[in-house]
Amino acid sequence: MRKKETSRSVLGLLLLAVLCSSCTGWSHSKEQEPAQSKYVETLTYWAELNGNAGSIKPTFQDIPFFQEWQRRTGVKLDFIQPPANQAKDAINVLLASGELPDMLEYDWASFPGGPEKAMSDGYILRLNDAIDKYAPNLKKYLSQHPEIDKQIKTDDGSYYVFPFIQGDEMLLTYQGPIIRKDWLDELGLQVPVTIEDWYTTLKAFKVQKGVKAPLSFLGVPNPLFGIESGAFVGAYGIKKDFYLDQGEVKYGPMEAGYKSFLALFRKWYAEGLIDRNIATVDTKTLDSNMLSGRSGASIWNAGAGIGMWQPVIKDKWPQAKFVPAPYPVLHAGEKPKFGQRVHAYMGSGGVAISSKSKHVEEAVRMLDYGYSPEGHLLFNFGMEGVSYVMENGYPKYTDLIMHNPDKLAPSQSLAMYTRASYFGPFVQDVRYVEQYYYLPEQKEAVKIWSNTDAKLNILPQISKTEKESTEFSAIMLDVTTLVDEMTLKIIFGIEPLDSFDDYVAQIKSLKIDRALEIQKAALDRFNKR
Numbered sequence: 001m002r003k004k005e006t007s008r009s010v011l012g013l014l015l016l017a018v019l020c021s022s023c024t025g026w027s028h029s030k031e032q033e034p035a036q037s038k039y040v041e042t043l044t045y046w047a048e049l050n051g052n053a054g055s056i057k058p059t060f061q062d063i064p065f066f067q068e069w070q071r072r073t074g075v076k077l078d079f080i081q082p083p084a085n086q087a088k089d090a091i092n093v094l095l096a097s098g099e100l101p102d103m104l105e106y107d108w109a110s111f112p113g114g115p116e117k118a119m120s121d122g123y124i125l126r127l128n129d130a131i132d133k134y135a136p137n138l139k140k141y142l143s144q145h146p147e148i149d150k151q152i153k154t155d156d157g158s159y160y161v162f163p164f165i166q167g168d169e170m171l172l173t174y175q176g177p178i179i180r181k182d183w184l185d186e187l188g189l190q191v192p193v194t195i196e197d198w199y200t201t202l203k204a205f206k207v208q209k210g211v212k213a214p215l216s217f218l219g220v221p222n223p224l225f226g227i228e229s230g231a232f233v234g235a236y237g238i239k240k241d242f243y244l245d246q247g248e249v250k251y252g253p254m255e256a257g258y259k260s261f262l263a264l265f266r267k268w269y270a271e272g273l274i275d276r277n278i279a280t281v282d283t284k285t286l287d288s289n290m291l292s293g294r295s296g297a298s299i300w301n302a303g304a305g306i307g308m309w310q311p312v313i314k315d316k317w318p319q320a321k322f323v324p325a326p327y328p329v330l331h332a333g334e335k336p337k338f339g340q341r342v343h344a345y346m347g348s349g350g351v352a353i354s355s356k357s358k359h360v361e362e363a364v365r366m367l368d369y370g371y372s373p374e375g376h377l378l379f380n381f382g383m384e385g386v387s388y389v390m391e392n393g394y395p396k397y398t399d400l401i402m403h404n405p406d407k408l409a410p411s412q413s414l415a416m417y418t419r420a421s422y423f424g425p426f427v428q429d430v431r432y433v434e435q436y437y438y439l440p441e442q443k444e445a446v447k448i449w450s451n452t453d454a455k456l457n458i459l460p461q462i463s464k465t466e467k468e469s470t471e472f473s474a475i476m477l478d479v480t481t482l483v484d485e486m487t488l489k490i491i492f493g494i495e496p497l498d499s500f501d502d503y504v505a506q507i508k509s510l511k512i513d514r515a516l517e518i519q520k521a522a523l524d525r526f527n528k529r
Helices: 010-021 064-073 087-097 114-120 128-134 136-144 146-151 181-187 195-209 256-270 283-292 302-316 360-371 373-381 410-417 430-436 440-450 466-492 497-509 512-528
Strands: 041-046 075-080 103-105 175-180 242-245 248-251 297-301 322-324 351-353 388-391 394-397
Touching (some): 064 373, 064 410, 075 360, 128 360, 175 181, 175 302, 181 195, 195 256, 195 297, 248 512, 256 466, 256 497, 297 302, 302 440, 322 440, 351 360, 360 373, 394 430
Parallel strands (some): 041 075, 041 103
Antiparallel strands (some): 175 297, 175 322
């Protein structure tokens, strides 16, 4: 963390005062952007770099969006960037050091003990007063959207982050099963719907086409991460997590349906239908699998999956075609109980301010810029005349984004000039996805993947008290470790399927019933807000 000088000259103080007085507006048009000489402070900002951006530029300071954000607000940022996929470990080390940056972009809703503990332990600031004083744009948005306001604060009414908000129903579903349609056509198969259809398809990929890993999905940051939204496991009426069943909170990995799912994947794994490296597949590996033909089916995003894979693979195999498939069910005609769907506020992607920051006003005003009309355009569309142009009031991406001269995929070029395709302190605009999903297969994917009952069966963005959160985190640390270990052992054939009953007994001995009580109490409080 940058050390401040212990003394300043009188001239320096006077100059700083003059500069501060000239930068109080914080919402600049292009003609009003502050020049380099008008930067008033350097604030520190901790965040993990998005993978699409990181594949092009190694640091935040190299990325045009972050350069522009600093110019517009008059604040220079000194970025502290943890290694990719190591944010959780890195922030624990950072917090333990006591050397906290001004701003921290992190999933504070999942912090051990919850955001309440992060505030009471002196890590992050309760933002209510600061928002009242210095964040008129966010304050206005929340007053106009009380249903969002309800989601982004704790039970006692505390604001703790500048949130990432997905501002339209169309933005809430973006992930699901994807399959090689050209292979299906070659084999005379239809897009699979039922679990049996999927078995037939994956078997054909393996036997008739010699595909090494017919089905591949993410296995990091935790085992079976790629199917946690409900793919395959959801066919058995459960999730690999907490969920609602007719209003009752349940934990999927201890339900009978999970044993049926494990039996399925154990069989598929033994027959070589699932990537043998499922415990370690990351996004780069997944991309490689799908683009090399090592795999022909996955669960991934309309943008980073279909939108990235399709234009790249066409150069190698012009006939190749990725299409969406519905979430699998046991019987034809059933509506999937689960599928990927998020809340307008997911709890992740928000930016907190350190309780040790000496620049709270500057940090708040900078973060509030993303909710202003001009900031909204910057975060979602970038720079007018560069990454977008206005056509009859509609911000249309330029060829720099949609047909990049350096052959960047739209997901990559967007990550250079906007934050529309990933998290941050702003409201995501549906007009981004109307253009980002430029392929008909992407538009169709959202329709197909949205056709589930997930809205009825996922928990809302509930919050727990500090005491509950601490207890819940301790319980679930042990429970999830056991679940992940036994899940892989049963799928890999290391443990017999009959060990499931003993494994459920172990889960219960780890106080899962108490965790369910805590979830239910938090849900009841949320419903009363």
